[in-house]
Amino acid sequence: AATSSFQFDAWELDAASHGHPLSTLGYWVMHESGLITRFGISGRTLARFMRAAEAGYQDNPYHNKTHAADVLQSVHVLLTHGGVAPGYATPFTQLCCYLAAVMHDYDHRGVT
Structure with a gap:
């Protein structure tokens, strides 16, 4: 699927998720990678965390929640299809x- 390749379009996800690209992808990535089960993370708590993180992104032209989703997806592809996770990244590192990736531009004002 597109989430597993560099052909991903974060703006399409933004539209499909009704303005929630980061929380949607964040939850999916954690589920898909098995980290929710591995670390006993509550699905409800994770969903609330992802929505709160997403709400902390400013509405500016670049450092926004859609950009954060794009970065998260790139990290996911590099870890899972770039040969990093299986050989080097522990589940905790992942x-x-x-x-x-989710938090990297949190509350960024977009002035740099």
Whole structure:
């Protein structure tokens, strides 16, 4: 699927998710990678966290929630299809990489 390749279009996900690309993809990535089960993460808590993180993104031309979803998807592809996760990244490292991608431009004002 598009989420597993660099042909991903974050703007299409933004439209399909009714303005929630980051929380939608964030939940999917955690589920797809098995991290929810592995770490006993509550689905409800994860969904609330993802929505709160997404709400912290400013509405500016670049450093916004759609950009964050695009970065998260790129990290996912690199970890899962770029040969990184199976050989080098532990599940905890993978979780940290995903959370870093989700939060990397949180509350960014878009002035740099």
